[in-house]
Amino acid sequence: MQSIIDEPVRGVFGDFSWLRLSGLDACRMFVRGELPAPPIHHLTGLTPTEAGLGTMTFAMPVTEWLEDSVGIIWGGVYAFLVDAPISMALQTGLPPGKVLTTAELSINYLRPASVRSERLVARGRTVYLGRDVGVSEATVEDSSGRTMAHATTRCVVLDVPFDPEATLPVPFAAVIDPPDPYLRTPPSGSMLGPSIWEGDRVATQRRIVSGEIPPAPVQLLTGVRTIQAEEGTIHFSMPASPWFSAGGLNLYGGSIAMLCDTALTAAVWSTLTPDEAAATLDLQVRFLRPVPVDGSSLTAVGTVRHRGRTIRLAEVEVFDAAGRRVALGMGSALVIPGGIEALKMGRPVEDMFDLADPG
Numbered sequence: 001m002q003s004i005i006d007e008p009v010r011g012v013f014g015d016f017s018w019l020r021l022s023g024l025d026a027c028r029m030f031v032r033g034e035l036p037a038p039p040i041h042h043l044t045g046l047t048p049t050e051a052g053l054g055t056m057t058f059a060m061p062v063t064e065w066l067e068d069s070v071g072i073i074w075g076g077v078y079a080f081l082v083d084a085p086i087s088m089a090l091q092t093g094l095p096p097g098k099v100l101t102t103a104e105l106s107i108n109y110l111r112p113a114s115v116r117s118e119r120l121v122a123r124g125r126t127v128y129l130g131r132d133v134g135v136s137e138a139t140v141e142d143s144s145g146r147t148m149a150h151a152t153t154r155c156v157v158l159d160v161p162f163d164p165e166a167t168l169p170v171p172f173a174a175v176i177d178p179p180d181p182y183l184r185t186p187p188s189g190s191m192l193g194p195s196i197w198e199g200d201r202v203a204t205q206r207r208i209v210s211g212e213i214p215p216a217p218v219q220l221l222t223g224v225r226t227i228q229a230e231e232g233t234i235h236f237s238m239p240a241s242p243w244f245s246a247g248g249l250n251l252y253g254g255s256i257a258m259l260c261d262t263a264l265t266a267a268v269w270s271t272l273t274p275d276e277a278a279a280t281l282d283l284q285v286r287f288l289r290p291v292p293v294d295g296s297s298l299t300a301v302g303t304v305r306h307r308g309r310t311i312r313l314a315e316v317e318v319f320d321a322a323g324r325r326v327a328l329g330m331g332s333a334l335v336i337p338g339g340i341e342a343l344k345m346g347r348p349v350e351d352m353f354d355l356a357d358p359g
Contacts, residue, residue, distance in 0.1 A: 003215070004043065004181040005223035005241045011039035013245035013293070017166035023094035027051035029168075036171045038247035040255075043221070045182040046084060054126035056088040062117045062142075063182050069192040069216040070343060075109045075149070075280040076261030078120070082107065082138045082151040083254030084246065085124030090134035090155055093126060097162045100134060100155040102253040106284045107151040111142075118143035122151075132157050186217040194343035197277075201270050205229035222255075224262055232304040234266040240320070242293040251291040256298070256318060260285050260329035263302030264314040268333040271304050271312060277339025278312065283331040289324065296321035310335055 018026045018035060029035045031048045040046050044065075050057035060081050066073045087100050094100070113120060124138040133156060140149040178184060196204055196213060207213045208226045219225060228235035236259065244255040261283050268278050291298065299319045306313035311332055318327040336342075 003219070003223040004221050005239050005243050007181075009039050009242040009245075010042040010175060010180065011245070012036040012169055013038055013242060013247050014249050015169050015247070016160060016162060017168050019099070019160055019162035020096050020164050020166050021168075022096055023091040023098065024051065024053055027056060027088055027092050033171060036169050039243045039245045040084075040252055042180045043182065043243045044080070045180070046081065048084070048088070049121075050123075051088075051092060053092055054089060054129075056085045056092060056124045057121065058085045058088075058124075059119055059121045061119050061182060062113050062115055064115060064186050065182055065184075065217045065221040066113075067115070067217050069196060069213065070194045071114075073113045073115075073218075074261060074265050075107065075112070075283060076258035076265075077113060078109060078140055078149040078151070079105065079107055079257035079261055079283060079285070080254040081120055082122045082124070082140060082149070083153070083252065083257060085122045086136050086138040086151055086153045087124070087155055087253070089124030089126050089136045089138070090129055093129045093134075094157065096164070097160055099158050099160050099248075101158060101250075101290065102153055102287055103156050104154040104284070104286050105151065105253065105257050106153070106282070107149055107257075108282050109149050109280050111146060111148045112279060113142065113148060117148070120148065127152075130157075181221060186220065194340050197269075197340050198274050200274070201272055202229055202231050205234065205266065205270060222258070224259060226266065227299075229266075229270060231270050232267060232307075234263060234270055234302050236263050236266070236300045236302070238298045238300070240291050240293055240296050240298055242295070245293045249292055251293055253287055256287065256291070256327050257283065257285045257329070259298065259300045259318060260302075260316045260327060261331065263300040263316045264329060264331040265302075265333065267302035267304050267314045267316075268312045271307055272335065275338055275340055277336045277343065278333040279336060281311075281332045281334055283329060285327055285329040287327050289320075289326050291320055291326050298326070308335075
């Protein structure tokens with residue numbers, strides 16, 4: 001099955017004419033649709049909805065494209081979502097010619113999402129903004145207003161040369177044939193159900209590597225692939241595609257964080273018994289160097305470092321095509337005995353993995 005990432009990219013990236021505006025003015029124009037959307041919007045539906053001084057809100061539909069082969073939506077989706085509002089909340093306080101780059105992102109997962117969540121809304125708020133560094137936080141809610149996750153970030157402020165007389169780009173008509181990727185239906189055969197995890201976990205992941213098990217919807221959307229599997233250590237690849245641009249020439253930090261979560265989660269699942277499932281509790285990512293959207297390949301290696309009966313801890317390293325380390329991550333996961341059988345019986349994922357007070 002062909003990945004969406006292999007299609008020609010949609011959206012505008014590499015146009016920095018908006019830097020002649022204050023951060024707040026630019027963010028408000030993006031919200032009003034007066035500036036063209038970047039590729040990540042066309043890929044996932046990630047959309048700015050509100051902007052104020054020190055605040056920014058984004059929404060993203062929860063579609064079947066975000067599911068794995070079992071129908072689980074992993075915490076990396078939250079990481080993909082929150083990096084936009086948590087950094088742009090800081091951007092609203094910057095003068096012309098200033099931008100931000102994410103240096104660190106930390107997320108606590110409170111409830112898992114599912115397609116029943118319908119839409120995730122992330123609200124970013126500035127905590128501190130100095131000349132060189134900014135700190136902000138964000139909460140994620142579903143369409144029912146339930147809190148799903150909480151995130152914090154540290155960003156570095158950078159100067160970017162700009163033309164004060166630059167002409168701002170004009171939004172163009174939406175492409176409707178075919179629709180943007182997130183508006184389509186994933187191909188049949190990519191949803192296999194929880195029974196694929198009933199046997200040896202590493203053997204199953206090796207069947208994924210060999211192609212015997214077809215790519216899950218989220219893999220077809222993002223191009224993320226399992227390339228090597230051992231017990232406790234899983235290797236993934238992801239293209240540094242322009243589809244993962246938030247408007248700039250470097251990879252959107254949320255896509256790297258999503259890759260980190262994928263590797264951490266898979267590494268934990270490789271250590272489970274056939275009846276167990278696991279839910280990610282938290283994720284911390286440190287971004288070490290920018291990655292250009294040049295189509296080269298990133299490699300993520302997730303390794304379990306602690307195998308507690310209830311809690312598993314894992315680390316991840318992400319390397320660019322030249323072998324340079326570009327990100328480091330760490331996360332923990334809750335082991336759920338009988339989780340696979342519960343999924344087979346039709347128990348909703350968000351109920352089985354509910355880590356917050358359901359009341």
